[in-house]
Amino acid sequence: MTKAQGFANVWDAIEEGPEGAATMTMRSDVMIAISTQVRGWNTTQARAARRLGITQPRLNDLLHGKINKFSLDTLLTLATRAGLKVKIDVLSAA
Numbered sequence: 044m045t046k047a048q049g050f051a052n053v054w055d056a057i058e059e060g061p062e063g064a065a066t067m068t069m070r071s072d073v074m075i076a077i078s079t080q081v082r083g084w085n086t087t088q089a090r091a092a093r094r095l096g097i098t099q100p101r102l103n104d105l106l107h108g109k110i111n112k113f114s115l116d117t118l119l120t121l122a123t124r125a126g127l128k129v130k131i132d133v134l135s136a137a
Contacts, residue, residue, distance in 0.1 A: 070110055073118040073129065078106050080125045095124045 081091045081102070092102040104112050105121070113121075122129050 066115060067110070069131075070113065070115050070118055073115070073122050074105060074108065074110055074113065076127055077118065077122050077125050078108075080122075080127055081106065095121055097121070 081095075084091055084094075086094075088102050088106070089099045092099040095102060101112075119129055
């Protein structure tokens with residue numbers, strides 16, 4: 044891609060290929076949803092972490108957007124534990 048070419052999102056700009064960008068986009072979307080849900084609980088990180096079945100430092104990593112510490116599988120599990128329903132739409136790229 045050339046410098047003047049636009050990108051759909053930041054992951055398209057920094058990932059090496061469309062596969063990596065798609066995975067990172069999904070991971071970041073799920074991470075944001077979990078963070079929003081957890082912050083809405085208005086509780087301590089320790090209590091929220093127990094509710095999710097993880098440690099408080101792990102939850103802190105999630106809330107601070109440390110995306111490289113979480114696989115998509117882990118994030119999907121945490122989303123379910125947070126009371127979120129995850130739906131993946133698969134569309135033709137053409």
